[in-house]
Amino acid sequence: MCRGRPLRLAWLLGLAACPISSAVAETIQIRVKDLGFVPAQVSARVGDTVEWVSRDFVAHTATERDGRWDVAIPAEGKGRITLTRAGAVAYYCRYHPGMIGSISITAPP
Numbered sequence: 001m002c003r004g005r006p007l008r009l010a011w012l013l014g015l016a017a018c019p020i021s022s023a024v025a026e027t028i029q030i031r032v033k034d035l036g037f038v039p040a041q042v043s044a045r046v047g048d049t050v051e052w053v054s055r056d057f058v059a060h061t062a063t064e065r066d067g068r069w070d071v072a073i074p075a076e077g078k079g080r081i082t083l084t085r086a087g088a089v090a091y092y093c094r095y096h097p098g099m100i101g102s103i104s105i106t107a108p109p
């Protein structure tokens with residue numbers, strides 16, 4: 001009668017251990033305010049999403065220096081990207097080149 005119990009228990013323990021995995025992707029929010037990215041420097045992992053949330057009344061972009069991506073950030077709106085490769089990334093706003101930021105992206109373990 002109790003035969004299946006150890007197996008079921010192991011299965012439950014295995015299931016419980018899964019959410020502890022560090023491979024869960026996160027969303028990193030960067031505020032866009034007064035012509036600046038806050039924080040200007042963030043760390044992330046491949047698979048994470050970066051979301052820029054603007055409180056400015058003018059449009060901005062988050063444009064990767066090497067041209068790999070270009071995210072439109074509407075006035076008082078949001079723009080987002082999911083990170084697909086590791087490395088140090090510098091970005092800026094095409095409309096306001098003085099707005100700069102960087103993302104340090106590490107590969108998942």
Ligand SMILES: [Cu+2]
Pocket residue numbers: 059060061093094095096099
């Ligand atoms: Cu801008």
